[in-house]
Amino acid sequence: MSSLCRIGVLQLADSAPVLVAHARDIFSRYGLNIQPVVMPSWANVADGLVWNGLDGALMFPPLAIMTALGQRGRAIGLRPGLPVSRGGNSIVLRGQAAAQSAWISEPDKKKAFHTWQSSLNRKPRLAVVHLYSTHYLILTRFLKKISVCRNTETDIVVMPPARMIEALLGGEIDGFCAGPPWGADAQLRHLAFAVSGSAATVPDHLEKMLILTDQWKMRYPDETKRLYSALSEAAILCNQSENSASVAALLSAKQENNGLNLPEKAVRSVLSDGKNITETMSFNTHIQTPELSFGWMIRDMLREGWLTPDDLTKLSALGWC
Amino acid sequence: MKVLLADENSHRAGALASLLEADNTLDVVMLHPGTSLIDAVRIHIPDIVLVDISRSDRDALDSVRALSASGLERPVALFIDEDDESLMEDAFAAGVCSYNVLNTPVKDVKPLLRSAIALYRRFRQTSAELQAARKTLSDREATDRAKLLFMKNECCKEDEAYRWFRKQAMEKSRKIADIAKDYLARHDRSTPV
Numbered sequence: 001m002s003s004l005c006r007i008g009v010l011q012l013a014d015s016a017p018v019l020v021a022h023a024r025d026i027f028s029r030y031g032l033n034i035q036p037v038v039m040p041s042w043a044n045v046a047d048g049l050v051w052n053g054l055d056g057a058l059m060f061p062p063l064a065i066m067t068a069l070g071q072r073g074r075a076i077g078l079r080p081g082l083p084v085s086r087g088g089n090s091i092v093l094r095g096q097a098a099a100q101s102a103w104i105s106e107p108d109k110k111k112a113f114h115t116w117q118s119s120l121n122r123k124p125r126l127a128v129v130h131l132y133s134t135h136y137l138i139l140t141r142f143l144k145k146i147s148v149c150r151n152t153e154t155d156i157v158v159m160p161p162a163r164m165i166e167a168l169l170g171g172e173i174d175g176f177c178a179g180p181p182w183g184a185d186a187q188l189r190h191l192a193f194a195v196s197g198s199a200a201t202v203p204d205h206l207e208k209m210l211i212l213t214d215q216w217k218m219r220y221p222d223e224t225k226r227l228y229s230a231l232s233e234a235a236i237l238c239n240q241s242e243n244s245a246s247v248a249a250l251l252s253a254k255q256e257n258n259g260l261n262l263p264e265k266a267v268r269s270v271l272s273d274g275k276n277i278t279e280t281m282s283f284n285t286h287i288q289t290p291e292l293s294f295g296w297m298i299r300d301m302l303r304e305g306w307l308t309p310d311d312l313t314k315l316s317a318l319g320w321c
Numbered sequence: 322m323k324v325l326l327a328d329e330n331s332h333r334a335g336a337l338a339s340l341l342e343a344d345n346t347l348d349v350v351m352l353h354p355g356t357s358l359i360d361a362v363r364i365h366i367p368d369i370v371l372v373d374i375s376r377s378d379r380d381a382l383d384s385v386r387a388l389s390a391s392g393l394e395r396p397v398a399l400f401i402d403e404d405d406e407s408l409m410e411d412a413f414a415a416g417v418c419s420y421n422v423l424n425t426p427v428k429d430v431k432p433l434l435r436s437a438i439a440l441y442r443r444f445r446q447t448s449a450e451l452q453a454a455r456k457t458l459s460d461r462e463a464t465d466r467a468k469l470l471f472m473k474n475e476c477c478k479e480d481e482a483y484r485w486f487r488k489q490a491m492e493k494s495r496k497i498a499d500i501a502k503d504y505l506a507r508h509d510r511s512t513p514v
Contacts, residue, residue: 040376130380132384
């Protein structure tokens with residue numbers, strides 16, 4: 001058996017390929033010793049990569065880019081890895097059927113947003129999973145599209161995806177943009193309704209990527225290739241509708257039983273044969289050009305002022321652009 | 322210097338507070354349960370925040386500088402000591418991290434972080450020992466109950482029952498306690514294992 005590789009994941013349905021490859025012994029069939037590590041937040045994922053707590057993680061590119069540049073800790077070698085999932089992020093707002101009907105029937109979405117907001121009696125608090133996330137960029141694009149000013153008309157708060165439902169229930173937030181299955185779960189619990197998401201904002205965008213530290217890749221170059229192959233095989237399994245029930249059962253199992261403790265019904269709804277109440281995620285490990293994969297993210301990150309032209313030179317050397 | 326301790330393990334936070342309070346140059350504030358990190362930083366305006374790494378609202382503190390909703394004008398940054406990589410790795414492994422509010426010098430933060438690392442390690446070790454002791458007790462109890470049930474079901478004596486469990490364990494390369502738990506799960510309908 002090869003050396004241990006610790007891969008960080010969060011409680012999200014798009015972590016499925018790592019969990020499936022582990023549970024179905026795909027990793028061990030490729031001679032790999034992989035340990036999925038469920039992390040409490042994205043800050044922990046980034047710190048784990050920087051301070052030798054993880055060898056890799058399933059994460060969104062903006063956080064990997066900012067971590068590579070040392071914008072939230074020490075700069076470390078993080079390059080684009082294996083694409084794993086596409087889409088799946090939902091934007092939901094607090095409310096039930098009546099609020100949803102009002103939203104749908106109003107063609108002017110700025111007006112619809114203000115009508116919805118008036119029922120809250122406060123500036124809407126919208127949550128994202130981390131500042132440096134695809135979710136923040138997607139929510140920003142959505143608000144801009146409906147002519148709502150993010151900085152003055154909303155309060156953006158940050159919390160891990162698995163806390164969103166509790167925060168919505170407790171009145172801490174009024175909506176969120178998060179990965180699967182949390183948008184679907186909010187709808188199934190009649191807490192919120194979907195207004196947009198990945199598909200309407202950046203169709204088929206790259207969402208999670210397996211990022212390995214340069215240190216691990218340089219030490220085990222052959223294992224990196226086998227890890228990509230194993231994860232690609234698991235991704236194909238996760239896409240097949242005949243496996244949806246078993247994938248959902250695995251993801252909803254308790255963490256001590258190698259699951260993620262996710263709500264099963266919500267997970268079923270975001271898998272390929274789901275009822276598509278929000279966004280369907282898909283798994284695709286095909287490697288595209290940096291422009292197709294990260295172009296829109298990097299442009300948005302420049303616009304936010306997170307990146308400078310000097311950073312682009314560094315990112316180019318690392319293969320991000 | 323004001324230090325905010327954010328740890329949901331109140332026992333550990335209390336122990337760390339006692340340790341730090343011995344230094345009369347420090348003003349130690351504990352985070353109240355149910356208060357978010359951001360709110361606590363806004364209310365207490367500490368110079369340093371020592372955080373249990375597993376706190377999920379660390380994400381929010383990470384993003385505080387860029388978000389208008391935070392209401393914090395003072396910069397908050399993850400404490401990084403680039404010259405002492407092992408200190409940072411030790412902190413991560415022990416389960417503690419630190420944020421700087423304003424521009425507290427690195428040299429002032431390091432002793433606090435070192436104290437926290439030592440204490441967190443001690444807690445982790447004690448907790449691991451306690452867990453191991455509980456498991457040993459639970460294993461012993463399950464084995465005794467399984468033996469009694471086996472003796473009743475098979476009308477045999479204790480040494481025969483023990484030999485049977487030991488043989489099963491050897492054949493299956495498993496522990497006697499695990500075989501005993503399986504046996505109870507199959508045969509004992511009265512109480513859960």
